Amino acid sequence: MDDQSNNFTTPYQLERLPEVPAYHRDARRGGRLSEGHLVYYGPHPSYYGIGEVKRINGSNIAVDFRGTGLFNVHEEIMDQRYLIRIPQEKMSKL
DSSP, X not given: OOOGGGGOOOSSOGGGSOOOOTTSHHHXXXXXXXXXXXXXXXXXXXXXXXXXXXXXXXXXXXXXXXXXXXXXXXXXXXXXXXXXXXXXXXXXXX
């Protein structure tokens, strides 16, 4: 059986993003994301990669990950507490 994780490549250096668990205060703060923000899955950045917030419905956020992560997810709806915003100044280092 072929292990897809061995074939995983991304143009981003996802290991530079700190892991932020869902219960961390930076992940629990409400109202911190807006459409167009670049985000990542806090507990494990390489799983989903980097995505753009497309829609917000309460605590549910639709994110377009464009297949940038290990799971090759293109769009996912996630609870806000799992998403961490990427500051613009960090983008050049990824």
